[in-house]
Amino acid sequence: MQTGDKFVHTFEVTPLIYERFIEAYADRNPLHVDAEYAKARGFKDIVMFGNILNGFVSYFVGECLPMKNVYILSQSIKFAQPVYMHDTLEFNAEVTDYIEVVKSYGFKFYFKNQAGVKVAKGEIQIGLII
Template sequence: MNTYRWEELSVGMKHDFSATFTEDMAHKFAEISGDVNPLHLDREYASAIGFSAPVLFGMLTSSLYSRLVGVYLPGKFALLEGIDLDFNSPAFAGEKLTVRGEITFMSESFRRMEIKATIRREDKKLVSKALIRVGMHA
């Protein structure tokens, strides 16, 4: 976990990491969220409507933005305060997803920053993009 302090951060700082979700993780997310839509859980249903496999929950994949902020950029002293999020294409269990984030704005008076971030599949297809607002408490 990174422990950047406000004065160590600057516009243009970037970080990326990769993660993979399993079918078991998707089923656990369904239990937690209560979203039991078969598009996300039933291989036959997903296939019948044109997908190669069940589609990962968008909010499950977007949880990687929370990891970006809370662990990597800026890390321990951050609080995710808001997010504008667009979903662009589906992701599937077993695919490696790459998250990239870059600080694009900082306000010294409010100790707040904006991070533009993306999640892409291994084939470089954009899964989602986000503008994340982050506050710092150290």
Template sequence: MNSYRYDEIDIGKEEEFDVVVTGEMLDAFGIITGDVNPLHTDADYAGSKGYKGRVAYGMLTASFLSTLAGVYLPGKYSLIQSTEIKFAEPVYIGDRLNIKGEVTEKNDTYKLIFLKVTIRNGSGKKVCRGKMQIQVAED
């Protein structure tokens, strides 16, 4: 886990990691949230709507932004204040996602970093994009 302090982070700094979406992740997310919409649970139903399989919950994809902030940028001292996200393309079981954040702005008064975040699938297509506002906590 990274543990960047506010002063160690410059505008332009980037961090990224990859994760493969599994059926077990979708199942677990469905149990935790109670979202039993068949688009996420029933491959036949999803196919009838024009998708090539069970569609991953958008909020599951977005949940990796928690990891981006809490483990990578800034890591240990992360306090997420807000997240704005857009879901551009569907994500499927087996997709390898690349989750990336870049610092676009800082605020010294509150020790905030502002990230531009993008999540791409294995083909390089942007499936999710957005912004995060994160406070870098002191001891």
């Protein structure tokens, strides 16, 4: 893996992911569970939890890279647009740097939905377990 390498993976926000997220974290903010509340505030339906996308980032690091001896050192994400149930998100990541002395790769990433709208973007720094 080297600077400039690109990765693409597609995720779907399924009811199972949404329900398990609530079960695990007990976040029942009305924006995420009450459709009438969300619609009254300009959204087309309940908004998915932003941190579901962080779970997708975790999957990318743990399962999509060419090596398994990885761990996340830091991660940031900015949410630009709402994500809804059943959205199909295309995750795009690019290796931005490799700091050889500490065996650490940096990535920039973004998610775009099925309409081609960027819904979130961020950065990841991972380390390699040697």
